[in-house]
Amino acid sequence: MSSQPIGIFDSGIGGLTVAKALVDLLPNENLIYFGDTAHLPYGDKSTAAIQEYAVKITQMLLDSECKLILMACNSASAAAFNLIIEYVAGKAQVVNVIDPVVAFLRDNYTEKRVGLIGTRQTVSSHVYDEKIVALQIGIDFYAKATPLLAPAIEDGFAESKVIDELLKVYLDDAILRASDALILGCTHYPLIKTKVAQFYDNKITVLDSSKVVAENVRQVLANQKLLNTEAGGKKHFLVSDYTDSFAANTQIFFQEKISLERYPLWD
Ligand code: DGL
Numbered sequence: 001m002s003s004q005p006i007g008i009f010d011s012g013i014g015g016l017t018v019a020k021a022l023v024d025l026l027p028n029e030n031l032i033y034f035g036d037t038a039h040l041p042y043g044d045k046s047t048a049a050i051q052e053y054a055v056k057i058t059q060m061l062l063d064s065e066c067k068l069i070l071m072a073c074n075s076a077s078a079a080a081f082n083l084i085i086e087y088v089a090g091k092a093q094v095v096n097v098i099d100p101v102v103a104f105l106r107d108n109y110t111e112k113r114v115g116l117i118g119t120r121q122t123v124s125s126h127v128y129d130e131k132i133v134a135l136q137i138g139i140d141f142y143a144k145a146t147p148l149l150a151p152a153i154e155d156g157f158a159e160s161k162v163i164d165e166l167l168k169v170y171l172d173d174a175i176l177r178a179s180d181a182l183i184l185g186c187t188h189y190p191l192i193k194t195k196v197a198q199f200y201d202n203k204i205t206v207l208d209s210s211k212v213v214a215e216n217v218r219q220v221l222a223n224q225k226l227l228n229t230e231a232g233g234k235k236h237f238l239v240s241d242y243t244d245s246f247a248a249n250t251q252i253f254f255q256e257k258i259s260l261e262r263y264p265l266w267d
Contacts, residue, residue: 002228005030007061008070011042014188015072016253021210028228031235038240042075043119054080068093074185078125100216101209102131115176116143118185146170150188156249158191181205238263
C-alpha cells in the first residue's frame with residue numbers, strides 16, 4: 001500500500017506550490033496531481049459547486065488507488081473538507097491546507113494579531129476564524145478577500161506591475177498593517193510572497209502554508225506506516241482543461257519543467 005500514489009488537487013496549477021514542497025520533502029512518493037482548470041477559479045464559486053467538483057475529483061483519485069488525498073486548495077478545503085472526509089469513508093487518508101496552518105498558529109502565535117488574505121470562498125466560509133477561535137489562545141484574527149490575485153498569478157503575472165497594483169489596493173489596510181503575521185490563504189500566493197513581505201517593509205511575517213502542509217502529510221503517512229521507503233517518485237500532472245498558457249506557467253509554480261496532460265473528467 002505504501003507505494004500507492006498521493007493524490008493532490010487544486011482548482012488549477014496553484015496547488016503545484018504544495019506539490020513541490022511535498023516532492024522536496026518526500027521524493028520517493030508517487031504522485032497524481034489534478035488541476036481542475038476547467039472550473040478555475042474556485043474562489044468565486046458557490047459552496048455547492050465546489051463540493052460537486054471535489055467529490056468527482058476525489059472519486060477519480062480513489063479509482064487511481066491513492067493512499068492519501070491532499071486538497072491543495074484553500075477554497076476547496078473550506079467548502080468541502082468535511083464532505084470529502086465522509087465521502088472517502090476511510091478508504092484513503094485526507095489532508096487539507098487549513099488545519100496544518102491552524103496547528104502552526106497554535107504553537108507559535110498565542111495572543112498575536114494574525115491576518116489572512118484568500119479567495120472570497122475561503123474568507124466568507126469563516127472556516128479559519130472558527131478554527132482559530134476554537135484554539136482559545138487569544139489570537140486576534142482578521143481575513144480579507146483578495147479575489148483578483150489568484151487569476152492574475154495563474155495567468156503568469158506574479159512578477160509584474162499588475163500584481164504590484166493589486167497589492168496596493170488590497171494590502172493598504174490598517175488592520176492588516178497592524179498584524180504580527182499574515183497567512184497566505186491561497187495556494188497560488190507563495191509566488192507573490194516576497195512582494196507581499198516587501199509591501200510591509202518585511203515587518204510582518206508572511207506565512208506560506210506549503211511546507212507545513214507537506215510536513216503534515218509526512219506525519220499522517222508515518223503514523224499510518226504508509227511512507228514509501230522504496231525508490232519511486234513517479235509523477236503525473238493532469239488538468240481538466242489544457243491550454244498552452246497553463247503548460248507554460250507550470251514551471252513557475254513547480255520550479256521545474258513538467259509534462260501536463262489533459263484528463264477528460266468532465267467530458
Ligand atoms: N488555489 C486556490 C486556493 O487555495 C484558489 C484559486 C481559485 O480561486 O481557484 O484557494
